[in-house]
Amino acid sequence: MTSARHGTMVIGAGVAGMSAALYLLRAGVSVAVIDPLPPGGGASFGNAGLLSPDTAVPIALPGMLRKVPGWLTDPLGPLSVRPGYFPTALPWLLRWIEAGRLQRVMAISDAMRALHREAMDCWKELLGAGRYGELIRPAGQVHVWEGDADTANAGVERQVRERHGIKTEPLTQDDLRQIFPGIAREVTRGLLVPGNAYTVSPLRSVRALAELFQQEGGLLIHERAMKLIPQDGGGWMVMTNTANRLADNVVVASGAWSRQLLDPLGVTVALETERGYHAMILDPEVVPRLPISNKTRAFGVTPMEDGLRVAGTVEIAGLDAPPNEARAKILVQHAKRMFPGLSGAKVSYWMGFRPSTPDSLPILGPAPGRPGLHLAFGHGHFGMTGGPPSGRLVARLLTGQPPGLDPKPYAAQRFG
8 A cells, every 4th residue: 555645635526626626736736636536427427517607596495394295205206305215314304494494595595696606707717718618608598487387486586586686588488489499389488597508518527627637737546535534743644445645635525425534523514415317318309509497397408519418306315225217217208398309219317416415505615623624515406506616715715815705604614
């Protein structure tokens, strides 16, 4: 077993970890990133690719408590909890329901908006103009509804947008048919959010960060971090599957697996995995020119360079249960209903682990009571948006720079 010393080690090569590593490197810090998977190989690989600086609505909203029975009894619903996992998830779910109180929703939205506001600037800063233009499409996103009835909490979502001055444009059925030829007549109205964007490839976007990191002198290590051991006199040892690696500072950006490293240290965080699914329709007959979020059926479609990605659903079942591919197949049915011209003949399926907190805010900054240990995970549904500005915030806090925004809403201490 080898031993090596590094200035700062970032554990996790997803969008948050690679963003933090690149910002630290450019601040003059010696950085190594450790992950058994290639960059972007976890949740960053399979997300919907949405970049949403003008989205500040958390996942937990008023009325969540009355939905719990449906979560347990409908295994293929938009949100489900596997009954056998319910006792394990219950403390987190109770915090989630508490975060859905209207007053809390508004305070959470303020923190989301503060973090997400400069997401596009951070992506451009990290990637450079050339790669940004190749990978990022700042063209907006469209929300659509079927029928005339509002979805639950549509009023709360409008209130959040008004609170933060987020620009939107209502779309009639005729508008939608002009923008999206072939869209079903069941889709009757929409809302354009012009300040939002998407990436044509979440995987290539994260790999581009890793390529720049290595080109600029960063070290990428393909090992599994198994335990963090504080050292006498300061610093940390990262015990991996093949080495003992010493570092002055460690940034935990391990997504849904972060608690496995933090629980033995007594660092308590409210983190659960929301298992998300996608179906990638290859060679689609219909390619919408903007991402669409279907608010009635709780799924979205994003045009990507490899096909049409249909993503959505939440499944609370932990890290060990096998995927339920039927949840991904339902997404194809939804897409074909919205665009009848889709055959869905060639499809690949995926399931990944969203690292989620009850309040939809990531966990960022120093770990309480553990000098030299820093946290950058918990982005849930907003990793591609929140990852780069989170990486910048963590890098600034670690290096003693002005943070640029109040870090308290994202601190681990909020969980007690």
